[in-house]
Amino acid sequence: MSVSLALAAAGTVVAVALAPHAAAAGVPAPSPVGISGRGAAVPxxxxxxxxxxxxxxxxxxxxxxxxxxxxxxxxxxxxxxxxxxxxxxxxxxxxxxxxxxxxxxxxxxxxxxxxxxxxxxxxxxxxxxxxxxxxxxxxxxxxxxxxxxxxxxxxxxxxxxxxxxxxxxxxxxxxxxxxxxxxxxxxxxxxxxxxQVGAPIGKPSGALDVVGDFGADPTGATDSTAKIQAAVDTGRAQGRTVYIPRGTFQVRDHIVVDQVTLAGAGPWYSVLTGRDPVDRSKAVGVYGKYAGQGGSRNVTLKDFAIMGDIRERVDDDQVNAIGGALSDSTVDNVWMQHTKCGAWMDGPMDNFTVKNSRILDQTADGVNFHMGVTNSTVTNTFVRNTGDDGLAMWAENVPNVKNKFTFDTVVLPILANNIVTYGGKDITLSDNVMADTVTNGGGLHVANRYPGVNSGQGTAVSGTITAARNTLIRAGNNDYNWQFGVGAVWFSGLNEPLNATVDVTDSEILDSSYAAIMNIEGATNGLRFDHVRIDGAGTYALQIQAPGSASFNDVTATNIAQSNPIHNCVGSGFRITRGTGNSGWYADPPACTGTWPDPKWTNGGVPGGGTPPTDPPTDPPTDPPTDPTVNLAKNRPVTESSHTDVYPAANAVDGNANSYWESANNAFPQSVTVDLGTAEAVRRVVLKLPPAAAWATRTQTLSIQGSTDGTAFSTLKASAGHTFDPAGGNTATVTLSGTPTRYLRVLITGNTGWPAGQLSEIEAYTG
Missing domain, CATH: 2.60.120.260 (Galactose-binding domain-like)
Known part of the structure; x- marks a missing residue:
């Protein structure tokens, strides 16, 4: 099966996972889980x-x-x-x-x-x-x-x-x-x-036990709030870890932590749950002291679950899993579910980290760094089914500075965005996977929006916003309020113009539900797109609704639903600087229509604006053909039998004919194997050596092999001598029959010019 969405962006090394499918089952669609090198490494x-x-x-x-x-x-x-x-x-x-x-x-x-x-x-x-x-x-x-x-x-x-x-x-x-x-x-x-959960984590040496030492009830039959609070207070006073053993504990108000480690037996075993039966504004949560109370610091929360009982959204109620101000603190391997927010952090606070955690089924945000949060991070965390933004920073009245959301997977925010920064200086939003935005938002959002976000208070977007190596799948939406779509990546200067350096680099925007990239609500300047692949958009590649400026370098777009890939009614008010390597997204003049088109999804969806079939499809739909002029091997993951000195196999897929792979000497056979990401009908392989005159003519004896699973390889082209002559560009072309191949291998058994395998480029084409 060929699915063009699974191709990596130029300059990236990723593989979009496709779930196996049975006949008469679902339409094949890229999964946000298991993308190599991006998103959370889930267990x-x-x-x-x-x-x-x-x-x-x-x-x-x-x-x-x-x-x-x-x-x-x-x-x-x-x-x-x-x-x-x-x-x-x-x-x-x-x-x-x-x-x-x-x-x-x-x-x-x-x-x-x-x-x-x-x-x-x-x-x-x-x-x-x-x-x-x-x-x-x-x-x-x-x-x-x-x-x-x-x-x-x-x-x-x-x-x-x-x-x-x-x-x-x-x-x-x-x-x-x-x-x-x-x-x-x-x-x-x-x-x-x-x-595979495994056995519970045992009590650390010297730790206080909330059950054995303080009488908390692991059956959940009685309220353990006061007893766990007493354990935490004693742990702080004595400098000892507080251990939550296996059990389910009723907690009906905040456990307030400061200068203490609260550790469980693992999130499948140690569970805090509960809500006050009378005062519904009180519920289970682990909180630092608020900034007005001096804040908390040096706190570690790890290896337990907070399972709430929140069934409505009341923004004034602090019924979040984690909250307050926690400086120099870490949340590690905590499962948060059925609370209002997973973590709503009110600064000023500094150096806070959430990592290796799961945040599920919230009525509002997954995480919100709310005002005055600095040098803080959410990393390697899986977020799904939030009632509002998945991961958010909101610099309301107090600056947020140098925060990071990295290596996170954010799926299905039911309202708003997968990942967003409202204001903020020198923010990093990188190495993430964002999928399946539902409404009123996009996948990745950078904006001067919401109260308290303005340059007068130093809270507006400023410095450099780094959005690198992200993958967005089915992001954005056809917004029912605006009556037009929100882009998978979008920018807003609603409160005031957005004037900062915003670098969107080495990223993929796949199967966008409306436009791929959008700006709206005030000028947006300083956008720089570099090495970005857009594959599939329900309407446009670019949806320009406000003035501003942007530069584009090595940005490619395919499978755009509208014949004109740009919608722009502000004309020259939005300045586009085009570098090299661009294709598929630019038009002059752009479209400027009085009506907004219904989206038509080119991959993973049903054409025709979103109407599902009345009956399940009897066969998976035919995938769109891969562009025969695209080198499928460029910047793909690659392995080798060996290499010598500073000549690894990565040099053979970097797009630079002057760099090359060389195997160990005097040790034939040698091979290089490229993972194309999905099985493709490869019909032409172009092999290159550096074109420099110093390279004498040589003949390499080689065969081409292929595999769909990386284990069982078949011969696509029998072994033969192929001559590389500098006078002819030092290139050899091998034609193939088009057998579906994901793992493409060049096996070299001889070289008349040097006792090793040598290749500067392996290029694979479907035509």
């Missing part, structure tokens, strides 16, 4: 329901707000609505636990319904797993309510988790099956994540 293997074995009904693909598949990962899912219907996943690696994402219909009162699904392993029923809709289904406008009488239902999905009790080997078949429709008329399954 689970993810499988989408639409590619699993099922006797249920495929829904989607669809991206229209308010429809059930529009909030599913990949915009597709499977609905089970009869006893005996199931989705069955086959494990690709050993696992002892799973979490799965699902939706139940709301009840008439808007209070949610409770039901269960049977979990079977290899045909044997293991247990019943409870599911609920009480954390989903919001209605009306911001900040939303639970009244089904209002319009615009959304936030349909939730996640639950369960352990198997033993480790299941790869190949095990894990089935979610309907045993009764009495609790719910239907069950929609989006995906499942399988992982």
């Amino acid at each position: 689970f293997k993810e499988q989408e329901a639409e590619y699993a074995a099922t006797n249920g009904t495929l829904i989607g693909p669809d991206r229209l707000y308010g429809r059930l598949p529009s909030e599913a990962s990949g915009r597709q899912a499977v609905t089970l609505d009869a006893t005996g219907e199931y989705v069955e996943f086959t494990l690709t690696a050993p696992a002892d636990a799973m979490s799965f994402r699902y939706s139940l219909p709301d009840n008439a009162a808007g209070t949610g319904r409770d039901a269960s699904l049977d979990l079977t392993v290899d045909g044997n029923r293991l247990k019943s797993v409870p599911v609920t809709s009480k954390y989903g289904w919001y209605y009306g406008g911001y900040p939303f309510n639970n009244n089904p009488g209002d319009t615009d239902p959304h936030h349909f999905y939730d996640e639950t988790r369960t352990m198997f009790g033993s480790t299941l080997p790869a190949g095990s078949k894990v089935r979610l099956q309907v045993s009764s429709t009495g609790g719910s008329p239907s069950f929609t399954i989006d995906l499942a994540d399988f992982e």
Whole structure:
């Protein structure tokens, strides 16, 4: 299968993962999980329901707000609505636990319904797993309510988790099956994540135990708030770690931490949960002291879960998993779910890090660095199904400076953006994966928006904003408020013009739901795009709605739905500087129409503006052809049998014919293998040596081999001598039959000019 979205941007080394698919199942669509070198390195293997074995009904693909598949990962899912219907996943690696994402219909009162699904392993029923809709289904406008009488239902999905009790080997078949429709008329399954949790983490030496030393209740039957607070206070006074052993602990108010380590047995084992039964503004959370109280510092929170019970959004209620001011502090391997925000941090505060964590099913933001947060980071963190921005910085009245969001995966923000900085100086938003924006936002956003963001207070966007090596998949949306689309990457100068250096480099913008790049609401200057690949946009490559300036170098665009790739009604008010290596995104004159087009998704979606098929497709759609003039091997991952000195195989795919790979001497055979990312019908391989006159003519004896899995290789071209003559450009061309090939290997067994394999470029083309 050839999917052009899986191709890497020039200058990047990534591979977009494609889920395996069965016949008559979901439309193949790139997954945000498992992209090499980008996003969070998650501990689970993810499988989408639409590619699993099922006797249920495929829904989607669809991206229209308010429809059930529009909030599913990949915009597709499977609905089970009869006893005996199931989705069955086959494990690709050993696992002892799973979490799965699902939706139940709301009840008439808007209070949610409770039901269960049977979990079977290899045909044997293991247990019943409870599911609920009480954390989903919001209605009306911001900040939303639970009244089904209002319009615009959304936030349909939730996640639950369960352990198997033993480790299941790869190949095990894990089935979610309907045993009764009495609790719910239907069950929609989006995906499942399988992982190897292992044993609980033991108590650190010298640590205080909240159960053994302070009497906290691990059964969750009684309120443990005061006892855990006492343990934390003692830990600070004595300089000792405070340990939360295995158990579920009722916590009905903030645990306030300062100069202490609070550590659990692991987020699958140590769980803080709860909410005050009378005062609903009080709920489980671990907080630093607020800045007005002096703030907290030197805090470590690690290896536990905070599972809230928040079912509505009230912005004045501080019912977040983590909050306050925490300087010189770290949150490590904390699972945050069913709270208002995962972490809402109110500065001034400095040097705070969230890492290796999961943030799921929030009613508002995943993380918000709110005013006066400096030198702080969220990294290697997985965020999904937030009610507002996934990861945000908001410099309200106090500057945010030198913060970073790096190596994070942010999927399905139900409102607003995947990743955003509202104001901020010298901010880094890099090495992330952003996917499936739903409404009122884009994938990556840089803006002078929201109260308190202005240059008079030093809070506006300033310095250098670095957005490097990001991958955006199905980002942006056809906004139902604006009645036109929001770009996957977008900029706004609503409060005042955005005047800063904004570098968007080495990135991919794939299958955008509306435009790929957009600016709006006031001038935006200083944009610099370099080595960016746009593959698939529902409407335009560029949507220009405000003055400003931008430079473009090595920016390529393919599969743009509109024949004119630019929409611009401000004319010369937006100045474009074109460097080298650009293609597919520029037009003069651009389009300027009185109406906005409906989006047509060129990959991973249904053409025609978002109307899903009435019946599941019987076969996957035909993928768009790969451009035969594009070198599929350029800057792709590459391996080698050996190299000598400073001549690695990376030199053979860097686009520079003067740099070269050379193998170990006197040790034939030698090989170089390029991962093209997906199986492509390669019909022509061009091999090069440096064109310098110092290179004498030589003949290398070589064959071309191919593989779809990187393990089993077949011969695409038998071994033969190929002559490289400087007078003819030192180039040899090998024609092939077009056998689908992902891993392309050049195997060299001889060289008349030097006792080693030598190549300066390997180029692969489909035509």
